[in-house]
Amino acid sequence: MKVLLTPRIEGFGGSRWLKPIASTRALAAVVFVFLASAAWAQAAAPAAQASVMSVLWKWAPLIFQGFLFNLLVSVGTMALGTVLGVFLGLAQVSPYRGLRRAAWAITQFFRNAPWLVLLFYAMLILPFQIGPVALPSWLKAVIGLSLPVMGNIAEIVRGGVLSIPTGQWESAEALAFSRRQILWMIILPQAVKRMIPPWMNQYAILTMATTLISIVGIQDGLTMTRAALVAEARTDLLVPMYLMLLLMFFVYCYPIARATLSLERRFAVKI
Amino acid sequence: MTTGHHIGRPIVVIEGVEKAFGAVTVLRDINMTVSTGETVCIIGPSGSGKSTLLRCINALAPVTKGSITVDGQQVNDPKLDKLALRRKVGMVFQQYNLFAHKTALQNVMMAPIHVLGQQRAEVEERARRLLAKVRLTGKENSYPGELSGGQQQRVAIARSLAMNPSVMLFDEVTAALDPETKKEVLVTIRELAGEGMTCILVTHEMGFAREVADHVYFTDGGLIVEDGPPADLLCAPRHERTRAFLDQVL
Structure with a gap:
């Protein structure tokens, strides 16, 4: 476990995206814990039962399928949340006071609401179909989860826009650019760079939060894992089985976290 | 030593201007006329x-x-097309x-x-x-972060000139520069003034003001204390406040 606790060991060369050594070590540590728990379960199990590894191997494809569904929901939610969040964030820096205030209120409401409650709301309030378009429950979940994501991205956009020095606005105004041109041609292209790391961070958080959808009855990785445990009815599988799912999330989210860190470091020196 | 170019009709006319930020009045009763080709x-x-200002x-x-009014256009008209005005007026900033x-x-x-x-x-x-x-041939593809302060400021001047303005405003454009790079920028502005561009400069460079200005205004506490040709105002100021200020900076 020592390797996990080692603080960031990389140097100051911020241009490399992923630090191969640190990533490999962290991954190795997780795999080690996973295998150790499997071995421990194996040792504790009666001899007549199938080996832990073979049981895990049997269920792995199904759980992985469920995990892929988590990823699908995370990508859909992020796409929707980003589009909505960009508009909401820009509305917060609008010259119109009413719009600015409304956008601020909406942002604060959704940022400070528990995700699970919003998810429940979406599942219960949204109809099964809108006109001819059916609304499957996973799509409702995407809509429900995209609300807090929208709020957080609105804040990222607002912060990014405001982080650009006012001199950029002034000099562009003096050159007779319109407000819209200034925002889209001068401010946003500079601000996007600063928004990318927190945006990626938000995505990693969201991906892990997608397991909430199992509570509202969607067949995701967590649901599959639970189903496998129920089917096997062996308590010794509890730890390794969940760890297998955790490992899948880790392998997906950890590189995102690393990339976020190194992008943050790289962009920090500019301007 | 003035540049000896032709000074034409009034282009910027400021009459009785007052400017307040809340309760703080920063400009009062400002009157100023700048003619085409003039450097102020x-x-x-x-x-x-x-x-x-x-x-x-x-x-x-x-x-x-x-x-x-700028070229006959009322700047404080609520129906003013600000973008049309700004196409005529270039501005270069300290930063x-x-x-x-x-x-x-x-x-x-x-x-x-x-635009x-x-x-x-x-x-x-x-x-x-x-x-x-x-004088920035060869720097066309450099990003601002790769240029010195003086070089950046000259790009900023070129950027304003690209709009073919009738008037150029310079807001303490050398204040953030070290003495050597300062000179590059001042030379550029002097050339511009020499070519007949109407220039209004806010500056702390007294030597430069004496050299290029056709007219100098001394302001203090939001008022124009006195104005006149640089030779008079800078060498023989009439007012005590002007004298005290010049004693400090020269």
Whole structure:
């Protein structure tokens, strides 16, 4: 476990995206814990039962399928949340006071609401179909989860826009650019760079939060894992089985976290 | 030593201008007339409202009272087309404010293409000429972060000139520069003034003001204390406050 606790060991060369050594070590540590728990379960199990590894191997494809569904929901939610969040964030820096205030209120409401409650709301309030378009429950979940994501991205956009020095606005105004041109041609292209790391961070958080959808009855990785445990009815599988799912999330989210860190470091020196 | 160029009709006329930020009045009863081809310097202690006055001329800051006209256009008319006004008035800032994500050449080309809708090829040719004029040939593809302060400021001047303004405003453009780079920028402005560009400068460079200005205004506490040709105002000031200020800076 020592390797996990080692603080960031990389140097100051911020241009490399992923630090191969640190990533490999962290991954190795997780795999080690996973295998150790499997071995421990194996040792504790009666001899007549199938080996832990073979049981895990049997269920792995199904759980992985469920995990892929988590990823699908995370990508859909992020796409929707980003589009909505960009508009909401820009509305917060609008010259119109009413719009600015409304956008601020909406942002604060959704940022400070528990995700699970919003998810429940979406599942219960949204109809099964809108006109001819059916609304499957996973799509409702995407809509429900995209609300807090929208709020957080609105804040990222607002912060990014405001982080650009006012001199950029002034000099562009003096050159007779319109407000819209200034925002889209001068401010946003500079601000996007600063928004990318927190945006990626938000995505990693969201991906892990997608397991909430199992509570509202969607067949995701967590649901599959639970189903496998129920089917096997062996308590010794509890730890390794969940760890297998955790490992899948880790392998997906950890590189995102690393990339976020190194992008943050790289962009920090500019301007 | 004036530049000896032709001074024409009044182009910027400021009458009885007052500017307040809330309860704080930073400009009171400002009257000033600048004619085409004229170079005017505004000097005075910090916080005397010099920069605010420049910002009122291109409507970056609205005036509280009085009137400013630029080429016959009322700046404080609520129906004013601000963008039309700003096409006529170029402005260069103390902190350069170049667009950090664009190269020097792109900085110069952006406004003519996107604001004036001119042809890219034609704009690029003119932008290259302007960068050559401010002695930055070879730096066309450099980003602002790769240029020195003086170089950035000259790109900023070229960027304003690309709009073919009738009047150029310079807001303490050398204040953030070290003495050597300062000179590069001042030489550029002197050439511009010599070519007959109407220039209004807020500056702390007394030597430069004496050399290039046709008329100098001394402001203090939001008022114009006195004005006159540089030889008179800078060498033989009539007012005690002007004298005290000049004693401190010269």
